[in-house]
Amino acid sequence: MTRQPILSVRHLSTCFRTDHGVVTAVDDVSFDLYPGETLGIVGESGCGKTVTSKSIMRLLPEHLSFLKPESEILFEGKNLARVDEGTMRDVRGAKIAMIFQEPMTSLNPVFTVGWQLDEVLRYHTELDRDGRRARAIEMLRLVEIPNADKRMGEYPHQLSGGMRQRVMIAMALCCEPDILIADEPTTALDVTIQAQILQLMESLKTKLDTAIMLITHDLGVVAQVCDRVLVMYAGRAIEEAGIREIFKRPRHPYTKALLDSIPKAGQRRRGERLATIPGIVPSLFELPVGCRFQERCAYREARCDAEEPALVPSDDGRAVRCHFPLNPGDAPQPEIS
Amino acid sequence: MALLEVRDLVKHFPVRGGLMNRVVGRVHAVNGVSFSVERGETVGIVGESGCGKSTLGKCVIRLHEPTSGSVRYDGQELASLSHGEMMPFRRRMQIIFQDPYSSLNPRLTVRAMLREVLAFHGAAKGPAMDQHIDELIQKVGLRVEAAEKFPHEFSGGQRQRIGIARALALEPEFLVADEPVSALDVSIQAQVLNLLMDLREEFGLTLLFVSHDLKVIEHFCDRVVVMYLGYLVEELSCEGLHERAQHPYTRALLGANPINDPDERRELVVLQGDVPSPYDLPKGCPFAGRCPLVMDRCRAEMPPLEDGPDGSRVACFAVE
Incomplete structure (x- = not known):
């Protein structure tokens, strides 16, 4: 049985214009993501793993960066590298969602948790106000936030780091996206909280059958949750293999x-x-x-x-x-x- | 006699607010911690953010003034010393900071920075000073030319090496390493840890190694002190750490750390809830709210720190 990948990235090259000239942060990276799997993208600071994820989401500033013409990001028959911003906006959040490293800075501090969840649903769904509220509370319960209806009225600063990351996950998953891109989701958290979040992501993956792209520098986390791994170094993909092979029989010296x-x-x-x-x-x-x-x-x-x-x-x-x-x-x- | 003896150390930070900027509360960062470090030993302090481990490290060398309690170094009580009397001890006790980006003065070259340290303590002069600096820079694995550069010209790992050179400039015997590798990439972490191990050997250093990473502590230290919410909850040897750890929090820390082996993938030990706020401490055991073994008694009274075999200590009612 051959599975169809849900996302195919081909020859992705992302360049930045800087004061010192053009620099290619991601250089000809290709990979596939299959439904229901967790793909780990591993590498050290500056290897291009975050730029890869932001390129897929088209979240990089357009005046500073560009994708080379041969770059393809194939999703549902479309090349996301070429679509307009309107199409992209329908994809983002609804079909491909992302959670970021810093739960402290990626929530808006002046709006309540409930408002921010509602915003996503307002844009992407047809639900009415009560329906959206019910859905938002359901999502907060799903990510195991106690007193979900009370938390709806709270602001991000009233939550702990782990709670904020849960809210981020709830926001990312409330439209049941096909793909979740998690960029260092546990790096800023303590180990005991990290264990909670990893367990939560695992159970949600099974429940919602989401494909996860996990970007991390932590090989322990990779060993714990990933099915397949792509290793990056200085902008290049240098090795790709199943989780067991990469840990037991790595082929690249790096x-x-x-x-x-x-x-x-x-x-x-x-x-x-x-x-x-x-x-x-x-x-x-x-x-x-x-x-x-x-x-x-x-x-x-x-x-x-x-x-x-x-x-x-x-x-x-x-x-x-x-x-x-x-x-x-x-x-x-x-x-x- | 132990080189460093800490007894009932307490550090509270006042929280100011309201009218006239009055003290409206206290953050209980360190709550009566006692431990000692023998000469030549490396003791690790582990715990999660906000458990008071860095505060404890800084209190030991009086970068923070302890609220109460005693810190004896080589038999001398440090807490009562004046600024001037403290100076000879400052030469003997140094610190490496976590963040290699903010702990170096961006306007000084490495040489100027090291000269300042040496001149301040009158440790060397003239050509001897420059020669000492050159040697130092090579000892931490940098090239001599690095002395003429500014901090921004270095990578994170190199900056941490400069931080280490700064700490070692006065040839101290005791070093507090406050999360020295947490800000670095794994491949660079290993380089810096190896360097610290070599220098520990060469200078016969005694180290207090503060980290949130039990794997690193287990590898690097002789003994580990586990802190939770400002309390010392367990102390034990790093030898056989996994088998001997008894406190449910230490067990949880060990169990929450993913193992680098997909074949040993397991259910992580997942603790419910978050660390309580050090602003208003819970009554009883600080860990009671998240402990899988919690009993009624734990919520009412603080378990005492009991001595166990091989100099270990643990504060838990559930441990026999």
């Missing part, structure tokens, strides 16, 4: 190094040095000629400096951008595309 550099819980060896990745991420203004990871790679060879590897898909549904991928036992097939 993925492996990232996994190795995290202290393992419950396997304490005091004073033992952590595996590190030497150096820092290259500046997008001064990208090297060959592989973007060459400077920091433990497996670097002459070819890596000369030409940048392509993202090579293999039969097992994985893909890696490396001349010398690891775990040779299951080496990728020759380039197809």
Whole structure:
């Protein structure tokens, strides 16, 4: 059985105009998102993961940024990279919804929680006032906010960080979108609250059959909730694989190094040095000629400096951008595309 | 004798408001915490935002004045010292801050900043000072040329290295590290943690390591102090932390941390509710409102901190 992806991103390249020239923050990224799955997009600060999500939502300022002409964001037969703002507005919130990292700043401080939920429903649904109110309270109950009808009249500053993130999730899900983009939804929260929110997202995914794109730098969170993972580095997609494969048999040296550099819980060896990745991420203004990871790679060879590897898909549904991928036992097939 | 001994430390911040800016309430940041740090030991303080862990770290070196309680360092009570009397101790006790962006003066080059520290304490002069600075910069893994640069020219990890160089400039014996890697990316976190481990070895440092990340603490520290809402709820060795942790809050912290292994994906331990406000503390055990093992007694009285095996301590009625 072949499933149809609900969202297909092809050759997405997002550029920014800056004082120092044009910089390509996301460079030729392609991936598919399938119904009911959680796709993790992983990488460190500045790798382009947030820009990818904002490009899909077309939330980047148009006077500062642009998508390259070959970029395609295919959703319901439309290319979202090319549609007008009116069409986009019908998609946003109703079909593709997004929650942001900062629950403190992404709610409007001068309106009540109820008003902000109502605004979404007013725009996207035909419900009357009472219907909208009932729906809003239902959503707050769904995200397990106690005293939902009382909370409707409260302002964001009266809520804790975890509660605000729940309200954000309620807002994002109140039109039952097909896709939920969650950009570091738990990064600003404490671990015990993070556990609550992750559990909530899981149960809502099952209940509403939403596809989730989870953007995070936290590999623990990825291991906990994702089905598939796309790893990004300096604007490039460098590896894509199922959750088990990526943790057990990473092929890209960067993925492996990232996994190795995290202290393992419950396997304490005091004073033992952590595996590190030497150096820092290259500046997008001064990208090297060959592989973007060459400077920091433990497996670097002459070819890596000369030409940048392509993202090579293999039969097992994985893909890696490396001349010398690891775990040779299951080496990728020759380039197809 | 322990190098650092903290007894019944209390820190309340007054909340002002209303007419005449009167004190209208108090934030109970640290509520009677006692612990000690032996020479050469690394003790971690873990807890969630607002539990008072950073405040505690800053009280220890008197960046905050404690409201009450005692901090003894190498046998000397610090709380009663005057500003001048405190100076020799400031040389011996230093701090690394969490945010490598706001804790460095943007208008000073690294060299100027380090010179200021050294000159203020009269630690070095002239060419000897510059040589000391060069050595220091190389010790933290930067190139000598870095001394002539301004903070904005560095990445987050490099800035944290400068913060470490600043803390080590006076060759202290005791260091408070306040979330030194929380603002950094994972690959850079590992670099900075390794650097701290090397320097700990080289300078024989005693460390108080404040963090919200139990994984990092478990890896880096000898002992850990768990705080909740300004109270010390458990203290235990990092050896066998997962097996030995007894307090339901510590267990919840361990259980809420996702493991980096999809095969060990499990039901996370999910606590209900939020941390209560330190503005008005609940009666009884601070954790009672979220505790899975809560009993009537917990809501009425505060469980005492009881000694357990191997120098561990735990404050919970449900723990035998």
